[in-house]
Amino acid sequence: MNKYFLSLHKLSKSFKDGYEKISVLKNININFEDNKIVSLVGPSGSGKSTLLHLLALLDSPDTGKIIFNNKDLVKSNDEEKTTLRKNDIAIVYQNNNLISDLSAIENIALAYLNKSNDKNKSYLLAEKLLKEFGLSNRMNHYPYQMSGGEQQRVAIARAIINDPKLLFADEPTGNLDHKNTNMILNYLFKLKKNNRLVIIATHNRDLAQKTDLRLTLSDGNVINKS
Ligand SMILES: Nc1ncnc2c1ncn2[C@@H]1O[C@H](COP(=O)(O)OP(=O)(O)O)[C@@H](O)[C@H]1O
Ligand SMILES: [Mg+2]
Structure with missing residues (x-):
């Protein structure tokens, strides 16, 4: 029995650029508890979106495990991933992706x-x-x-209509003015409860300050947990 709500074990992801391999995430290890709202900060290109896409099962890591409900989600087949995305996991994309x-x-x-x-x-x-x-x-x-x-x-x-257990938001306030940023933040903070976890990639310092845990991505690693 895993005592954490979500655990990442030795998660690595690289992309091929011609003959060159770009290592974006290098051996990420993090444990998350439920009833938390977590911010993921780091400069542009540090891998925030890449990490959220792995967690939302939109992409697969090179190596590593994503443990949720005592299962390694990386090993799920397509059907299981579809079911997880319907019921438990949702993402707000950086560029909306509305139809x-x-x-x-x-x-x-x-x-x-x-x-x-x-x-x-x-x-x-x-x-x-x-x-x-x-x-x-x-x-x-x-x-x-x-x-x-x-x-x-x-x-x-759209991301919260199914009341997901894991909500990943990729710079959700990037396009918003101050008033709307606060409205969205208030709403995201209301989602904080038992058996739920919210992770937000953001450049917004005020937002990050308000979260329960701040993770800083740099050079493929989480360098700072506070
Ligand atoms: N599909 C892809 N193919 C090749 N390189 C990618 C791909 N997705 C992301 N990258 C590279 O991975 C790095 C991290 O990107 P990203 O996760 O979008 O960073 P962030 O969200 O922190 O700005 C960047 O160097 C980016 O160019
Ligand atoms: Mg991004």
Whole structure:
């Protein structure tokens, strides 16, 4: 029985650039408890997105383990990964990744419909989230009709509609003004509870200061835990 909620063991990831191999993550070892909100900081190019993509099972590490629920998620097959992403794991992408020909409410509801056939409920939940994020008047807008900040809020709503146990957010406030940054942060902090973990990659110092744990990525390693 692993006493941690999520554990990374010797996680490494490199990319090939022509003949050259770029080692982005080198032997990362971190244990996370639940009921925490964690920030991941580090300069641009330090591997924050790469790490979050591994944790969200969007990419595979070269070596290492990601232990969650006493299982090594790296060894999951595609079907298991799909199930985990429906029920337990969600990511807010750095660039939103909203579906361009779906409206705000449709983008959010679709995430719920991936795991349930209850269309009415999916729209009710999506509407509730849009209201909470101050987007009641953007429900039927398409991504191109929304500002970067509005799109980002839709992307966050989409990620949390299934109440994931692990939520990874990749610079979720990167496009937001001060007021919207605070609104999103308040919301992310409300997600902090037992059996849940939120990890946020960010450049925002104020945000990082408020989190339970700050991890600094540098030269492929976590150099600072505070
Ligand atoms: N798919 C990829 N192919 C090649 N190199 C990549 C790929 N993804 C990321 N990298 C490289 O990995 C490094 C870390 O990138 P990234 O994780 O996006 O950093 P951060 O999110 O901290 O800015 C960068 O040098 C980037 O160029
Ligand atoms: Mg990034």
